[in-house]
Amino acid sequence: MTSKISWDSLEIADRLHSTAIHLLRKLRREDARTGLNTPRLSALSVIVFAGPIALGQLAAAEQVRPPTMTRIVKALVAMGLATRRRNPEDARSVQIAPTSAGKRLMMRGRERRVRSLAAQVDRLTQHERSTLRQAEAIISRVVTAM
Amino acid sequence: MTSKISWDSLEIADRLHSTAIHLLRKLRREDARTGLNTPRLSALSVIVFAGPIALGQLAAAEQVRPPTMTRIVKALVAMGLATRRRNPEDARSVQIAPTSAGKRLMMRGRERRVRSLAAQVDRLTQHERSTLRQAEAIISRVVTAM
DNA sequence: TCCTTTTATTTAGCTCAGCTAATGAAATAT
DNA sequence: ATATTTCATTAGCTGAGCTAAATAAAAGGA
Secondary structure, eight states, X not given: OOOOOOHHHHHHHHHHHHHHHHHHHHHHHHHTTSSOOHHHHHHHXXXXXXXXXXXXHHHHHTTSOHHHHHHHHHHHHHTTSEEEEEOSSOTTSEEEEEOHHHHHIIIIIHHHHTHHHHHXXXXXXXXXXXXXXXXXXXXXXXXXXX | OOOOOOHHHHHHHHHHHHHHHHHHHHHHHHXXXXXXXXXXXXXXXXXXXXXXXXXXXXXXXXXXXXXXHHHHHHHHHHTTSEEEEEOSSOTTSEEEEEOHHHHHIIIIIHHHHTHHHHHHHTTSOHHHHHHHHHHHXXXXXXXXXX
């Protein structure tokens, strides 16, 4: 199973991997101060923007297994940021929706969370920011395809 | 403390954050099959390329606290991939070095670990790969500056 | 209708990553 | 000599991620 992948691609993949690890670890340190940690914020973001959504779909969107998402949602509900209710159409599934507090927190708080990164991005040239934007779009596509 | 950061930068930061989360979660799933998980592989990489290194420096390089690194190193040593020895110059500190098995695993295994990502990168155009490379370099710089 | 199968979620139980606080031990400064 | 600082470890916590098994509802077939 050694389908030949160019060394160029392997190196890029490796660097992206490593950089993603370090970026998230740095951001995680800042997260500690705020109320919401990374997985919860990320899930809340999907809940807010994808409206009421089934737990399974949410787990898929977040690239985690359903039991993992069950726990994250449980925490969000306990914090008053999301609600769960049975789907009347299909009582097996559960619909997760944001509360108004959840929406508010996303709109105001999300920016604050990535502020340390944003502050650095803000110091880049317009051209560099454009490169980041394009790269993000490419990676996003690539991850979906994996 | 609302130092004004452009909305453009905030959005880029936010997207990068989100994409990094999803990329790592996807890769983590593949990692499960191989022997080494993400933090261990990442640490081993530094150990291999930065030669014998003190535990504290390794923790700093990896953006984690010393106790976290103590455990990661412990696991690597147990797997025969790294060694620890007291620094003769300063008996408080511990030097971590790769074993030949550790080096071998890095050289051969690291590529395999990011293979699923690399396979996707390999299907991109030359121009897209170039964008990824540039973006990675920018992010890497930015993370260091944070 | 009743039984089986499939689908959605949860529970239980595990590994491991990350943190802080406290401790031990060596180096350095007073 | 004593006190302070520095490097690493231990202890103890929270929480993310997984799989396997249990629960519950929907769908389909005899």
